[in-house]
Amino acid sequence: MFGQGGPTELDSVEIRNDRSMSLQSMLVIKKVRIQRRLATDVGQLMSLFTGVQMKSYGGLGGMKTITFRSLGAGHISVVSDHFALSQTQSGQADLGQIPVDFITKLELVGYNPLSVNYPIQSKLAGQIIAMETRHVQKVDSFSANIGTQFGSFGQLDGHAFLSKRISKWQFAGSLKGRRFDGNYPFSYLNGQTSTKTTRTNGDLVDVYGTASASYFFSPLQKLHASYSGAYYDKGLPGAVVFYNETANQRLFGNNHLFTLRHSGSGKRLIYSSGASFQQSELNYVDSNYLNAAGFLHSRFVSQESTGQTQWRYHSNNDSLSILVGAGVRYEQLFSETFSNPPTRFSTDVITAFQWFWKGDFSAQLGLQDIQDLRPTQSKRTTVLLPSFEWKIFKKGFSFIAGYRYTVRQPSFNELYYNQIGNDKLVPEKAQLAYTTFGYNCNFGRNLHWSYQGAVQPFYVHAIDKILAIPTKNLFIWSIQNIGKSDAYGTEVRQFISYNKNRFTTSLRLQYTFQYTLDLSDPKSSTYRDILSYSPLHAGTAELDVEINHWGTSLLLTYQGERYALNQNIPTNLLDDFVLLDLSFFYKATWREHQFTARVAINNLTNNYYSYIRYFVMPGTNLAFRLSYDF
Amino acid sequence: MIFRLVFISVLAVAIVSCKKKKPEPETPAPTTLSHGLLVLNEGLFNHNNSSLSWINTNDHTVGNSFFEEKTNRGLGDTGNDLKRYGGKIYVVVNVSSTLEILDATTGASLQQISMVHNGTPKQPRSITFYGPKAYVTCYDGFVDVIDTLSLSVTQRIAVGSNPEGLAVSNGKLYVANSGGLNYPNVDSTVSVVDLSTNIEIQRITVGNNPGGVCVDSEGDVYVISRGNYSTIPSRMHRINPVTDTKEFTFSFDAGGMTRMNDNLLISYYNYNTSTSQIGLFDALTEQLSIPNYISMSGITTLYGVTYSSITDKIYCADANSFSNTGCLHVFNSAGIFERTYNVGLNPSKVLVFD
Numbered sequence: 001m002f003g004q005g006g007p008t009e010l011d012s013v014e015i016r017n018d019r020s021m022s023l024q025s026m027l028v029i030k031k032v033r034i035q036r037r038l039a040t041d042v043g044q045l046m047s048l049f050t051g052v053q054m055k056s057y058g059g060l061g062g063m064k065t066i067t068f069r070s071l072g073a074g075h076i077s078v079v080s081d082h083f084a085l086s087q088t089q090s091g092q093a094d095l096g097q098i099p100v101d102f103i104t105k106l107e108l109v110g111y112n113p114l115s116v117n118y119p120i121q122s123k124l125a126g127q128i129i130a131m132e133t134r135h136v137q138k139v140d141s142f143s144a145n146i147g148t149q150f151g152s153f154g155q156l157d158g159h160a161f162l163s164k165r166i167s168k169w170q171f172a173g174s175l176k177g178r179r180f181d182g183n184y185p186f187s188y189l190n191g192q193t194s195t196k197t198t199r200t201n202g203d204l205v206d207v208y209g210t211a212s213a214s215y216f217f218s219p220l221q222k223l224h225a226s227y228s229g230a231y232y233d234k235g236l237p238g239a240v241v242f243y244n245e246t247a248n249q250r251l252f253g254n255n256h257l258f259t260l261r262h263s264g265s266g267k268r269l270i271y272s273s274g275a276s277f278q279q280s281e282l283n284y285v286d287s288n289y290l291n292a293a294g295f296l297h298s299r300f301v302s303q304e305s306t307g308q309t310q311w312r313y314h315s316n317n318d319s320l321s322i323l324v325g326a327g328v329r330y331e332q333l334f335s336e337t338f339s340n341p342p343t344r345f346s347t348d349v350i351t352a353f354q355w356f357w358k359g360d361f362s363a364q365l366g367l368q369d370i371q372d373l374r375p376t377q378s379k380r381t382t383v384l385l386p387s388f389e390w391k392i393f394k395k396g397f398s399f400i401a402g403y404r405y406t407v408r409q410p411s412f413n414e415l416y417y418n419q420i421g422n423d424k425l426v427p428e429k430a431q432l433a434y435t436t437f438g439y440n441c442n443f444g445r446n447l448h449w450s451y452q453g454a455v456q457p458f459y460v461h462a463i464d465k466i467l468a469i470p471t472k473n474l475f476i477w478s479i480q481n482i483g484k485s486d487a488y489g490t491e492v493r494q495f496i497s498y499n500k501n502r503f504t505t506s507l508r509l510q511y512t513f514q515y516t517l518d519l520s521d522p523k524s525s526t527y528r529d530i531l532s533y534s535p536l537h538a539g540t541a542e543l544d545v546e547i548n549h550w551g552t553s554l555l556l557t558y559q560g561e562r563y564a565l566n567q568n569i570p571t572n573l574l575d576d577f578v579l580l581d582l583s584f585f586y587k588a589t590w591r592e593h594q595f596t597a598r599v600a601i602n603n604l605t606n607n608y609y610s611y612i613r614y615f616v617m618p619g620t621n622l623a624f625r626l627s628y629d630f
Numbered sequence: 631m632i633f634r635l636v637f638i639s640v641l642a643v644a645i646v647s648c649k650k651k652k653p654e655p656e657t658p659a660p661t662t663l664s665h666g667l668l669v670l671n672e673g674l675f676n677h678n679n680s681s682l683s684w685i686n687t688n689d690h691t692v693g694n695s696f697f698e699e700k701t702n703r704g705l706g707d708t709g710n711d712l713k714r715y716g717g718k719i720y721v722v723v724n725v726s727s728t729l730e731i732l733d734a735t736t737g738a739s740l741q742q743i744s745m746v747h748n749g750t751p752k753q754p755r756s757i758t759f760y761g762p763k764a765y766v767t768c769y770d771g772f773v774d775v776i777d778t779l780s781l782s783v784t785q786r787i788a789v790g791s792n793p794e795g796l797a798v799s800n801g802k803l804y805v806a807n808s809g810g811l812n813y814p815n816v817d818s819t820v821s822v823v824d825l826s827t828n829i830e831i832q833r834i835t836v837g838n839n840p841g842g843v844c845v846d847s848e849g850d851v852y853v854i855s856r857g858n859y860s861t862i863p864s865r866m867h868r869i870n871p872v873t874d875t876k877e878f879t880f881s882f883d884a885g886g887m888t889r890m891n892d893n894l895l896i897s898y899y900n901y902n903t904s905t906s907q908i909g910l911f912d913a914l915t916e917q918l919s920i921p922n923y924i925s926m927s928g929i930t931t932l933y934g935v936t937y938s939s940i941t942d943k944i945y946c947a948d949a950n951s952f953s954n955t956g957c958l959h960v961f962n963s964a965g966i967f968e969r970t971y972n973v974g975l976n977p978s979k980v981l982v983f984d
Contacts, residue, residue: 190678191703239676242706243726243744244751288750290769291811292791525954564677567954571679571694614678 043095050491058615061204070487075126091411113352113364147627154181201235201247221264239614273309359392400436489514511539535560577609657693670712671974680709712979727751767793789821806840846913906932934978
């Protein structure tokens with residue numbers, strides 16, 4: 001009932017026996033916090049994590065990707081209900097296409113070797129964005145949710161979820177649809193002249209649905225099967241080009257994902273095995289393309305099949321745990337441009353252990369074997385991926401030190417796309433080292449106050465970075481392994497809350513300092529310059545207050561100055577910006593029925609800003625949300 | 631201990647975040663254009679950072695915001711060609727789809743022509759002149775005729791697909807049809823337009839992906855076909871302007887041509903080895919007389935070559951790595967290096983003012 005939100009809107013601070021939870025919980029966004037934002041896609045929530053740099057290519061339905069501590073989106077695996085979403089074609093997931101309405105938990109996971117809940121390929125990636133939806137949540141008998149959200153610029157969406165338990169079976173279905181006109185006003189500076197105009201070709205229609213069935217062999221063992229399908233059709237408003245605001249490009253396509261997972265736990269074992277099949281169709285249409293046909297239509301279909309199993313054994317007193325696992329993946333990309341579809345067969349093997357001795361020491365060793373059947377040549381890559389972490393906890397204080405080595409394979413686009421692709425690419429490699437100093441406690445009379453704080457210095461060194469550069473002329477780019485970079489910085493997270501009777505309030509501060517350096521070419525004028533789109537400073541502040549049935553939430557987002565290109569000259573410098581979002585809600589409860597009304601005023605100060613130069617974002621906009629839970 | 635470490639971390643943040651680079655002072659644009667060089671910097675696609683640099687050849691100072699200072703607005707996205715004709719300067723801006731016309735004495739803006747046809751940007755590429763008309767290749771398969779007095783488009787001449795370079799000889803306009811947007815089925819022809827009627831009268835097959843067009847001191851027309859940047863090489867062809875036939879294909883690598891008196895400077899950038907070369911081609915004997923006429927030791931990415939009979943110097947534009955600002959290297963006509971200027975992003979074309 002009531003979903004997973006519980007009786008209060010505010011996240012509880014979990015100080016549990018699991019000693020890592022106090023730090024980990026700061027990298028988790030739960031359902032109640034997601035809903036306070038009135039976000040329409042996962043991308044809009046990513047700035048709430050430290051270390052994450054969002055790249056939004058304009059518009060409410062625009063493409064959104066992220067980088068994490070200077071590592072590109074290709075190093076980040078997006079996991080939904082324990083299965084990694086396919087990134088076969090572009091190497092990155094568009095977070096702007098993932099709805100948030102059914103998500104109960106959104107996590108940023110860097111290292112969790114003993115968990116069987118993340119696919120092996122994801123655990124070997126640089127970072128995981130993991131989502132759990134209501135489909136994998138157990139219900140007592142019946143659960144339902146229906147809602148709608150509408151607002152500025154023609155925003156209208158609706159969503160519904162039903163879940164029913166029948167004996168050992170549980171069935172669930174969800175459906176979400178949304179549309180935007182996307183025609184928001186904006187202004188931009190051209191020289192000394194400010195121009196005010198309206199975004200065109202920013203419309204979006206998409207539909208997303210999931211059906212799932214679970215069979216519980218016992219309270220600790222279940223089989224879960226699901227199908228998710230999505231369809232989308234959207235305009236690409238593109239960058240604002242001076243004197244030429246024509247934008248006619250569109251993207252449309254569909255995605256299908258079938259999954260089957262068996263998971264459970266016994267006295268000494270925790271295990272999961274699963275298989276999936278995904279197919280994504282992407283169509284790009286440019287009706288202004290000046291070729292002989294008078295338009296361009298490119299169609300790509302990617303397919304990915306996976307299978308994997310992970311088994312974890314833990315000793316009697318839990319002082320030693322060991323995990324082994326193996327997985328396979330088979331990926332193909334079909335397009336008219338390929339006579340032989342590019343094909344990749346991957347094998348991932350993982351072994352890990354955790355030992356509680358003078359703290360908590362864990363290590364993970366991954367073996368990744370990739371066979372690329374490339375049109376001009378076949379290539380096999382085998383890499384060993386070690387990582388380890390040491391944690392100590394004492395009286396609320398915690399200390400973590402860790403190291404990870406990760407690689408990302410070049411995507412099919414980077415390898416084969418028209419003249420741009422380069423099938424001689426090798427994997428991009430990165431080493432990450434980090435420490436965390438944390439403290440948490442409950443204090444005050446009757447322990448109404450709670451505090452969690454963490455400071456996390458980090459260092460990342462990346463080589464063979466895969467970059468697109470114009471090599472033949474400005475219209476003909478190619479992909480090369482030329483990049484080398486360093487990034488170091490500190491993430492600071494502070495959380496304090498007060499909870500008494502029917503009044504709760506919390507303040508959450510998240511700040512990332514990140515200093516990135518381009519080390520690609522010592523002879524280049526950009527040598528040791530700050531990497532593009534890497535602000536030195538970024539952060540958020542969230543203040544939430546809830547009294548009885550009413551609540552309000554204030555979110556302040558700051559993104560510092562950053563460069564649009566690697567060369568650190570004034571003409572490449574983008575202004576910093578501050579965004580202020582305010583939301584209110586009212587919640588009524590009657591027996592097991594809950595009705596919630598929310599309103600959000602986003603970008604309260606009507607800032608004209610952009611994450612990516614000339615991909616302008618909306619000014620002040622409103623959103624209203626009504627939802628019913630049972 | 632914990633709080634000490636926290637304090638050190640915060641202090642480190644504060645110290646490092648204070649590091650800021652001081653911007654170099656900009657040299658203001660001159661009120662009248664003399665004793666200097668005007669350089670067109672293409673900029674980067676979708677960055678609206680095409681620009682004009684002004685180089686004062688007396689004191690060797692450089693200002694990279696010439697156009698913005700003169701007009702209080704940006705040049706736009708991807709400047710592709712820069713020419714002077716009569717008392718006017720013409721700047722072809724490809725992605726912004728505009729033709730900017732400036733006063734050649736003061737640099738002041740005279741007109742901006744929007745190159746959009748029926749709601750579709752025409753994507754202008756190159757410009758040349760004949761009599762009172764300017765001719766602009768547009769990627770939509772036309773050459774636009776512009777009256778240089780009224781500064782308006784008076785006619786559109788249908789040619790091949792995605793026309794690039796163009797030149798006039800023997801009362802005819804020769805237009806290279808690249809067909810680049812039909813890759814891999816690119817065009818291979820040169821359209822011949824009779825300038826008395828402004829009608830295409832013939833197409834001459836030269837080679838895959840025609841780009842630059844140049845006319846020598848005898849009126850012979852030379853065309854570069856750029857191949858496919860890998861297996862099909864980039865070659866120069868000679869067209870007889872009387873018979874309008876391709877007479878010869880030269881066997882050396884050629885990516886660009888610049889007329890220097892009776893010679894052509896043949897530039898070539900090898901995409902596989904990332905090396906450049908400039909050869910001297912004797913257009914009278916039609917021989918590549920000196921294959922390496924200019925030392926490329928200080929040039930990273932050769933992106934444009936200009937010869938000025940006013941200064942008798944050769945100007946080589948260097949795009950560096952395309953995403954950082956470029957340079958203009960100056961050589962005397964014997965190919966001896968003289969000096970380098972730092973200019974804007976992806977410099978390609980130069981105008982010389984005495």
